[in-house]
Amino acid sequence: MSQPRLSFHRLWAVVLKEFIQMKRDRVTFGMMVGIPLMQLMMFGFAINSDPRHLPSAVHLADTGPFARTLVQALRTSDYFQIVHESGSEAESQRLLQLGEVQFVINIPIDFTRRLLRGERPTVLIEADASDPAATGPALNAVAQLANTVFNRDLPGPLAPLQAQNGPVDFRIHAHYNPENITQYNVVPGLMGVVLTMTMVIITGLAITRERERGTMENLLATPVRPFEVMAGKILPYIAVGYIQVSLILVAARFIFHVPMVGSLPLLYAVALLFIAANLAVGITFSTLAKNQLQAVQMAFFFFLPSILLSGFMFPFRGMPNWAQAVGSCLPNTHFLRIVRGILLKGNGLAEITPEIWPLLLFLAVAMTIGVKRYRQTLD
Amino acid sequence: MSAPDFAIDVTGVTKRFGDKTVVDEIALQVRRGEIYGFLGPNGSGKTTFIRMLCGLLTPDAGAGTCLGYDVRTQQAEIKRNVGYMTQKFSYYEDLSIRENLDFVGRIYGIPDRRAAVQRSLDRLGLAKRSHQLAGQLSGGWKQRLALAASLLHSPKLLLLDEPTAGVDPKARREFWDEIHQLAADGLTVLITTHYMDEAERCHRLAYLAYGRLLAGGTLAEVLAAAQLFTWSVAGPDLRALAAALRGRPGVEQVTAFGNTLHVSGRDATGLDATVAALREPRHEWKRIPAGLEDVFIGLMDSAKDNFA
Numbered sequence: 001m002s003q004p005r006l007s008f009h010r011l012w013a014v015v016l017k018e019f020i021q022m023k024r025d026r027v028t029f030g031m032m033v034g035i036p037l038m039q040l041m042m043f044g045f046a047i048n049s050d051p052r053h054l055p056s057a058v059h060l061a062d063t064g065p066f067a068r069t070l071v072q073a074l075r076t077s078d079y080f081q082i083v084h085e086s087g088s089e090a091e092s093q094r095l096l097q098l099g100e101v102q103f104v105i106n107i108p109i110d111f112t113r114r115l116l117r118g119e120r121p122t123v124l125i126e127a128d129a130s131d132p133a134a135t136g137p138a139l140n141a142v143a144q145l146a147n148t149v150f151n152r153d154l155p156g157p158l159a160p161l162q163a164q165n166g167p168v169d170f171r172i173h174a175h176y177n178p179e180n181i182t183q184y185n186v187v188p189g190l191m192g193v194v195l196t197m198t199m200v201i202i203t204g205l206a207i208t209r210e211r212e213r214g215t216m217e218n219l220l221a222t223p224v225r226p227f228e229v230m231a232g233k234i235l236p237y238i239a240v241g242y243i244q245v246s247l248i249l250v251a252a253r254f255i256f257h258v259p260m261v262g263s264l265p266l267l268y269a270v271a272l273l274f275i276a277a278n279l280a281v282g283i284t285f286s287t288l289a290k291n292q293l294q295a296v297q298m299a300f301f302f303f304l305p306s307i308l309l310s311g312f313m314f315p316f317r318g319m320p321n322w323a324q325a326v327g328s329c330l331p332n333t334h335f336l337r338i339v340r341g342i343l344l345k346g347n348g349l350a351e352i353t354p355e356i357w358p359l360l361l362f363l364a365v366a367m368t369i370g371v372k373r374y375r376q377t378l379d
Numbered sequence: 380m381s382a383p384d385f386a387i388d389v390t391g392v393t394k395r396f397g398d399k400t401v402v403d404e405i406a407l408q409v410r411r412g413e414i415y416g417f418l419g420p421n422g423s424g425k426t427t428f429i430r431m432l433c434g435l436l437t438p439d440a441g442a443g444t445c446l447g448y449d450v451r452t453q454q455a456e457i458k459r460n461v462g463y464m465t466q467k468f469s470y471y472e473d474l475s476i477r478e479n480l481d482f483v484g485r486i487y488g489i490p491d492r493r494a495a496v497q498r499s500l501d502r503l504g505l506a507k508r509s510h511q512l513a514g515q516l517s518g519g520w521k522q523r524l525a526l527a528a529s530l531l532h533s534p535k536l537l538l539l540d541e542p543t544a545g546v547d548p549k550a551r552r553e554f555w556d557e558i559h560q561l562a563a564d565g566l567t568v569l570i571t572t573h574y575m576d577e578a579e580r581c582h583r584l585a586y587l588a589y590g591r592l593l594a595g596g597t598l599a600e601v602l603a604a605a606q607l608f609t610w611s612v613a614g615p616d617l618r619a620l621a622a623a624l625r626g627r628p629g630v631e632q633v634t635a636f637g638n639t640l641h642v643s644g645r646d647a648t649g650l651d652a653t654v655a656a657l658r659e660p661r662h663e664w665k666r667i668p669a670g671l672e673d674v675f676i677g678l679m680d681s682a683k684d685n686f687a
Contacts, residue, residue, distance in 0.1 A: 007488065010485065010486050014486075016485070017471065021471065021474065024474070024512075025473060213469070214468070215469045217469055218465055221463040222458060222483070222486045223459045
């Protein structure tokens with residue numbers, strides 16, 4: 001006489017009820033639509049900072065002393081941290097696309113020869129400019145560097161070479177966001193921020209509200225199973241999450257003219273994972289919170305690092321190590337990289353996989369805690 | 380196995396929260412089709428006991444059946460066949476009456492839901508208000524809605540936790556007429572209340588204090604078992620008389636009822652002696668049968684001495 005594990009009519013009953021309540025609760029409904037719009041407007045004007053020690057790769061076709069001096073000078077500028085020595089153009093491209101390095105510095109094969117001839121050899125710096133805040137200061141530093149880097153290496157008869165408005169010609173190739181438009185970076189990032197905020201708060205409230213108003217007791221006295229209540233509450237909000245994603249994409253396309261290079265279906269698919277991860281956090285909070293106020297407070301506790309340490313507001317690489325470690329535990333950090341990767345770099349499934357598994361891990365952990373804490377009886 | 384004519388048949392039911400024993404070895408048998416009144420002061424464990432009956436809480440000790448299902452292992456079956464009306468209104472205030480009933484109907488998977496909801500609306504006189512939000516209803520209407528919702532799946536046992544708190548006398552009377560009608564149709568009802576007039580409308584009663592069952596049976600049985608003797612006195616200066624009576628041998632309770640005092644105690648000889656000593660011509664003394672309220676207050680006081 002045991003009960004079937006899941007009943008669709010009961011699940012549907014909860015889903016339907018949630019939608020009606022969503023419709024009645026004008027304030028929350030307004031929040032779900034208003035927050036994405038408000039944040040779009042507010043963060044459309046981004047914050048700049050001065051990140052240093054950006055991971056870079058060098059592609060040395062010429063290993064002469066001048067080339068090494070140049071690399072050393074870039075290093076001492078504090079902006080560049082040489083983490084890779086790239087062997088080919090293809091490898092350089094891959095490093096940029098995966099986001100392993102921010103810059104690739106290409107020293108051409110005839111660098112020393114042309115320098116000594118006073119021909120101003122060209123050094124190509126390829127930058128992952130999807131976040132202009134991260135690359136801007138470093139590229140400014142390069143411009144300064146060009147004039148002075150060889151002052152000691154070009155003494156005596158070579159001194160005139162110093163004069164010609166810099167002996168080296170730095171060419172910057174800004175990939176993914178050539179015009180350094182901040183919105184290209186911020187607007188896709190907003191997707192993660194908006195989803196984090198609304199999904200966590202709203203699910204946190206949805207269950208705490210039942211408890212606070214006493215309706216949970218009634219619900220638990222019916223045959224409805226805990227999983228059905230939980231899933232029934234989550235499903236409507238997944239729909240809301242998708243509306244928010246679409247809203248931001250439309251604004252990104254038509255208001256901010258953000259390029260969309262990659263696959264939108266892929267983005268929508270990954271968004272489900274991210275939405276689910278946030279809903280699981282919300283559910284977990286709602287099992288911990290005694291009332292709706294506490295649920296909101298907990299949500300903010302989660303929201304703040306998600307906005308500050310995820311690479312949304314400040315360049316991720318500009319943060320100290322501990323902050324990067326905290327940021328790496330947050331789903332938003334990985335989702336931001338996925339969204340930016342897909343939209344700006346045209347990344348496919350293969351390129352975003354390193355960011356998907358942390359999301360999956362997070363979802364699994366949050367879901368386990370949430371379901372464990374959510375109990376059928378009141379004991 | 381319980382006899383089939385008991386809707387509730389439990390023994391030794393105990394529930395502890397931390398080191399506080401809220402329900403202490405309660406045994407209860409309720410016959411099918413009976414209206415069983417559950418009385419006791421606030422915090423006496425009535426609600427906790429009801430929650431254990433309907434599968435919301437698992438007892439720490441004790442065993443028994445509810446509608447023939449084991450209260451420890453067959454909570455899912457119990458939930459399907461029991462209607463529970465909580466002390467606090469616990470339907471959705473931001474849903475209309477019809478939407479609330481519809482939700483309940485879906486949860487229980489009631490066949491031909493629309494018709495069932497409509498019948499329920501008609502029967503409880505809610506049809507004209509069906510589109511009103513539950514949150515806008517007055518106490519009496521909320522109570523009707525809660526009753527309609529807890530009956531929608533045709534339960535065999537109805538558990539009512541202080542259903543009439545904050546409801547006006549007329550609505551209370553209608554509510555009780557409804558309950559009697561349902562019981563006549565075979566529904567078993569367990570109801571908690573603080574109102575003595577309501578207790579007197581139950582077929583049988585139980586009195587709970589400090590988690591223990593102190594008395595049980597029909598109204599007459601409870602009154603007889605209490606062995607409480609009561610005098611009524613009318614006349615001038617009752618306040619001075621009450622002060623004089625308190626603390627005298629045999630006097631356990633002195634309560635003012637309008638223009639009379641009720642003086643009661645279990646020690647008939649002591650009480651009679653005290654009355655004889657204080658008797659004055661200007662007062663009119665009468666021996667009256669003990670009321671339920673006197674009995675319960677007496678039980679509560681003696682329970683305090685024993686357990687608190």
